[in-house]
Amino acid sequence: MPEVTMLEAIREALFEEFNRDPAVVTLGEDIGVFGGAFKATEGLLAKFGPERVIDTPISETGIVGAACGMSYLGLRPVVEMQFIDFIACCFNQVTNFVAKSHYRWGAPVPMVIRGPSGGGVHGGPFHSANPEMYFVHTPGLKVVYPSTAYDAKGLLKSAIRDNNPVLFFEHKFLYRRVKEQLPDSEYTIPIGKAAVRREGRDLTIVSYAAAAHTSLEAAKLLANDGIDAEVIDLRTLLPLDREAIVSSVKKTSKLLIVHEDTRTGGIAGEIAAIVCEDAFGHLDGPIARVTALDTPVPYSPPLEEYFLPSVEKVAAAARELAQY
Amino acid sequence: MNHQLSRERHLELYYFMQLNRQLEERLVRLFRQNKIVGGVYSSLGQEAISVGTAYALEPRDWLAPMIRNIGTLLVKGFKPRDIFTQHMAKATSPTHGKDGTSHFGDLKKLHVVSPISMLGDLIPVMAGVGMAGRYLRQKIVAMTWIGDGGSSTGAFHEGLNFAAVQRAPLVLILENNQWAYSTPVSRQAPLKNFADRALAYGIKSRVVDGNDVVAVHEVAKYAVDECRSGRGPILIEAQTMRMKGHAQHDPAEYVPKDMFEFWKARDPIPLYEKYLTERGLWDAKTKAEIDARIERELDEDQKFAEESPLPDPQTAKQGVYCEGCHTIQADWQRPKEQVMPPAASVQAVWKIADFGAAIMPSGAPNRQVQSESQSKPAQNRQQPPHQRSTRPAPHRPAERPPAVAASGEDGVHDVSEAPPLRVPFGRGPKDRAYEREQQQSRPAKHDRPHRRRRR
Known part of the structure; x- marks a missing residue:
């Protein structure tokens, strides 16, 4: 195939x-x-x-x-x-x-x-x-x-x-x-279920879409530094897979949320609230987020690059979080 | 007398109009007793439109009412208790208290789509209903309503253009009731008849006296038949008057008093009663019987609504999603194989009629037309000064657009065929255009002092 x-x-x-x-x-x-x-x-x-x-x-x-x-x-x-x-x-x-x-x-x-x-x-x-x-x-x-x-x-x-x-x-x-490669046989994926893309012990990175790939690449960099990051790909934003997020945070005690959407009112805020409701006692550090800037998406390549979350930005935020 | 309607159907039209009116009068009373949760949007004076149009539909057809179309719901088969409970936000209402007024529907049996408060959005939705019906070969017609005010929305134009380009079996009734809340028609659009808009969409239209239920029904029946034969969509403008404020809270003091007087004399129900009497279709006894039946039904349903409980607060969180509560199954009236390969397969190419040169005389090269249009202003410049008019040309009201051949299947738009209905107060009594029109239609001698004064 x-x-x-x-x-x-x-x-x-x-x-x-x-x-x-x-x-x-x-x-x-x-x-x-x-x-x-x-x-x-x-x-x-x-x-x-x-x-x-x-x-x-x-x-x-x-x-x-x-x-x-x-x-x-x-x-x-x-x-x-x-x-x-x-x-x-x-x-x-x-x-x-x-x-x-x-x-x-x-x-x-x-x-x-x-x-x-x-x-x-x-x-x-x-x-x-x-x-x-x-x-x-x-x-x-x-x-x-x-x-x-x-x-x-x-x-x-x-x-x-x-x-x-x-x-x-x-x-x-x-x-x-x-x-x-896709399977020959027919398959569907249920709406509302997140996927664990990489298992890890030290911190949880929750992400989706292109930012999930950014997060995975950052996790590889972090592994070189001895930080073992778990990467969760939400796949569905509504309904949100609370269970997947909360159980991962309970395991790693640290949460970084990465999305390409702008910062204010992005889903990171909602996820932070969920974790505070359901797993506050398990947190060992502040909930961190890497997002796009609160601006429209700019056109020129250097501007857009600066606007978007990048592997470096995600890795830097994760390193900081890992120190708690 | 309308020969298409039997005596029974004539009487049924009366029944529904009177039921519509009496029901709303009860709603007003309940509102004053503080038993209505939200607003009451009266259709007083517009009953002939709701009833006359919806009465042209068959049970398989679909409709979607606007806020003042309670009459259409009654004709389609909803009961007064549905309207009462909706307004009173009871657990027994069709939406179980989730929404009020005429905001409810029934997909399976009655084929009614619930409106939303944002005007115009129903038009593309009902175009889609018609398209799906055609796809499934159900031979249905979709009908919806819009006001003079709602016709200014983007959704109206997108929806009507969409329906037109898809040739959807959609009958759109534009109820020109002269007022959009407090704004008169003249501030909505600079049009004599809203039906003229049909020309711009390449569809047919009609203008009808919205207070004449027989005329309304006749034109609606024509439109429904046309749509069912694949010659839709059709726009019908029904001219009428909103005899109350926007809703119960609004005393409508912005409406000139004599405008109300003018239209009160054209109240559709007394007009129709006279019609029935003059044609010997009923007598006093029959009328009394129908009126008594209406009272009885309304008494019963109002009692039911008043005695119904309010919904359990916990139900507020239910029903956001369909979680297996509905089985979605299309009613196929054609073999499914027709829309599956290989039967459905086509060559995916465009065929462009006239290569886009539709406005040019047949066979005329592009250049000729261009030079012709360019030469006209040049001739004007060469005109000797003395031949020019020294006074500006007198203003005339815009002439009715000529019927032009366009994309309609029969090539001609009917908008200019139907004589425009004269509605003096349609633009408001101080409307200059109306006054000018009146002056022009007077004999010349009346015009003389006027001209002298100008000199």
């Missing part, structure tokens, strides 16, 4: 779900004939036809609204945001219509909104954002943010089969950079 990229894994998940269930349809800008800005949907139209692969106008509110309506009749629409930054255009539709539907009047919305997110590719302020926390703060949604090809495929399949609206963030820096 050849290795596949994360992008190819996502495409495989779509093809398999389209084959499995004719209720699965997809809507988005340039996703049909063109196959999507990143080619995630390439080949879908030719195989499954224009009734299931719908090229839409530039109309995020229209797309998400229509997908919601389709889901009310039992379809399972997958919406592509050309860049996840544009989800801001349909914020109301997502947070007020879709997210509250089941709570308000018992109408489930089995839809997925997926799209490329994240920085590191010099996309500038409107093509690099990590807007996940707007939606983690919205009850009724599920928020998934994988970091590997294997997870992306398994989680996307779970997202499509879920009876709730799932926001599926695809880190575009990882699209073609992470590769691995």
Whole structure:
């Protein structure tokens, strides 16, 4: 079996779900004939036809609204945001219509909104954002943010089969950079379960998406210094796997949270609160965090590099924490 | 008399309109007794629109009401007790107290989508409902409502354009009730008829007297039939008047008194009662029977609502997610194989009609058209000064846009076919454009002193 990229894994998940269930349809800008800005949907139209692969106008509110309506009749629409930054255009539709539907009047919305997110590719302020926390703060949604090809495929399949609206963030820096062999047989990964990427005794690094790779690389550096870091990849941000975080902190007694999202209101604050609620007595040091700056994502490479968390920043924060 | 409607159906229209009104009058009383938790958004004077439009739908069709469309819910099959309990936030309400007013629905049986307070968002959602119905070959029509105010939102335009480009079986009823909270229509859009917007979306539209239930029903039936035959979406503007404030708290003192007077004389229920009497469709006894039935039903349901308990506080945390409580199953009315490979497979290429040159005369090279349009201003410059008008041209109200061939399947938009309904107070009594229009329509002799004065 050849290795596949994360992008190819996502495409495989779509093809398999389209084959499995004719209720699965997809809507988005340039996703049909063109196959999507990143080619995630390439080949879908030719195989499954224009009734299931719908090229839409530039109309995020229209797309998400229509997908919601389709889901009310039992379809399972997958919406592509050309860049996840544009989800801001349909914020109301997502947070007020879709997210509250089941709570308000018992109408489930089995839809997925997926799209490329994240920085590191010099996309500038409107093509690099990590807007996940707007939606983690919205009850009724599920928020998934994988970091590997294997997870992306398994989680996307779970997202499509879920009876709730799932926001599926695809880190575009990882699209073609992470590769691995995928199993021949079908598999899914449950939403809401974190993964331990590296076991360790001295401190816990909690992270997700591209920052999970940054954290793993930092853990390798730390190992040279004799610091044995455990790295947890959240994979799902809502619902958050409290259990995985708390049990790791109980083991290592130290917690560093790393994310590419901006600092204020990032998920690090929420995780710190959870650990204080559930494992305060086990902590041997302050909860530390390495995040992006509280600024828009800058365009110029040196600016963006300075903005993003890096292996060095993570390693430095971990070394400091290890001294407690 | 409408020949499509039997006597029974004529009487049913009355029943629903009167039920709508009496129910809301009871809600107002309950509000004053402090038994309503939130607001009461009256549809007084607009009942003919809710009832007449929803009555054109079949049970398989879908609708999504706006806040003043309680009548549509009654027609679709919800009971007054649902409305009472919703407003009173009772555990027995369709949403079990999670939401109020007309914010509820039913996916499985009645096919009603719950609205949200953000205006316009229902339009793309109902476009999607229509598209899914078409995909599943259910032959359904989706219907939703919007106000003159709500039609200014981005979601309205995105939704209608989306529906239009997808040819979704969507009937959009634009209730022009002259007021968006305290803001008159003239501050929403500089349009004579909101239905004119249909032209910009390449869809058909109609304007109808929203206080004439028979006319409303007729045009709605036409629209539903068109959509079911694949010729949607359609925009219908129903012109009417909101006879109360935005909600119970609002005495609507900003509305000119004579405007209320004008519309009160056009109250849809007395108008329809007269219609039924004149055509011998009922007598006093029949009316009394229907009215008594309404009282009986409302008494019973109001009692039920008042005696219902409030929800258990603990239930607040339930129901954010579907955790196996719903089975999601589409109702396929076509073989699934049709949408699976190889039957679904296509060649993924675009076919572009006229290569994008749709505005040019057929066969005319691009250059000719350009030079023609460029030559016009040049001619104007060469015009001798004495031939120019020394006075500015008198202002005329914008003419109705001509019917142009566009992307509609029949090529012509119906917006200019339907004569515009004259609604003098539509722009507000001090509206200059209306006054000008009135002056222009007067005989010339009336115009003379006016011109003399100007000199």
